[in-house]
Amino acid sequence: MTKFQEKSRLSLEQYEITYLNYNLSLFNKEAAIFTGRAKTFNLEEMIDRYNTNGGNISKLIQKFINDLCNDNGEIKKLIQKFPSLHDYYTILLRVIAAKHHPPMKLLVQSSISSLHRQALITQIINSTSFPIVIYTSEQLNGRIPDGIISNWIPEEKFRDVPFFSTSLFYTEWHKGELDLFLKRLETELRNYK
Numbered sequence: 001m002t003k004f005q006e007k008s009r010l011s012l013e014q015y016e017i018t019y020l021n022y023n024l025s026l027f028n029k030e031a032a033i034f035t036g037r038a039k040t041f042n043l044e045e046m047i048d049r050y051n052t053n054g055g056n057i058s059k060l061i062q063k064f065i066n067d068l069c070n071d072n073g074e075i076k077k078l079i080q081k082f083p084s085l086h087d088y089y090t091i092l093l094r095v096i097a098a099k100h101h102p103p104m105k106l107l108v109q110s111s112i113s114s115l116h117r118q119a120l121i122t123q124i125i126n127s128t129s130f131p132i133v134i135y136t137s138e139q140l141n142g143r144i145p146d147g148i149i150s151n152w153i154p155e156e157k158f159r160d161v162p163f164f165s166t167s168l169f170y171t172e173w174h175k176g177e178l179d180l181f182l183k184r185l186e187t188e189l190r191n192y193k
Contacts, residue, residue: 016096023092028075031082061093103131104182104189107140107158109150110166120149120166127179130186147185149178162188 012020065086069076079085106124110117121134135145137155144161148154151166164181 011100012096020092020096024089027085027088027092028078031078031085034082058094061090061097065089065093098131101131101189103133104128104147104185105133105135105140105143105145107135107137107145107148107150107154107161109137109148109152111152116151123175123178124149124182127175128182128186130182130189146189147181149181 068089069079069086075085108117108120108124110120124134125132144158147162147164148158149164149166154161154163162181162185164178
């Protein structure tokens with residue numbers, strides 16, 4: 001775990017280390033009992049999706065787990081017998097690493113109504129599992145948001161901030177475009193923060 005903390009530059013709290021150790025030992029006990037692949041849910045698909053969109057931290061987790069499996073004979077035997085153990089390790093480390101990402105800061109504005117703004121916020125929250133903090137212009141207090149979702153043009157000081165226009169909200173604008181915008185922001189934040 002010390003290696004993982006150093007390489008990921010994550011500073012894990014004691015309760016996270018305890019949680020991690022408990023779950024790793026639980027996974028290892030299950031792997032000692034079961035053989036074959038877990039069929040409860042498609043772990044491989046979930047891991048592939050994460051590895052595709054997870055940025056640098058997913059590469060680090062993948063390398064760390066591969067090194068762990070290759071360096072530890074006992075774990076290597078367990079994974080040969082129960083291959084899903086590798087996926088369990090990946091998911092567990094991903095959950096812990098995700099808690100250490102700073103939330104995405106979004107400025108959400110609407111000149112139509114507060115109800116329209118609230119509908120946008122609901123769609124935003126339902127579009128991503130990445131932690132998000134929603135701001136108004138006043139709440140930013142001079143900070144720069146990671147993205148702006150609005151039905152009017154942003155202020156000049158925000159010209160370099162990714163912007164999603166909802167001015168076509170009642171005609172051609174659809175949720176898929178918002179999802180794509182948020183996914184791109186999330187990928188950018190995972191890779192650079």
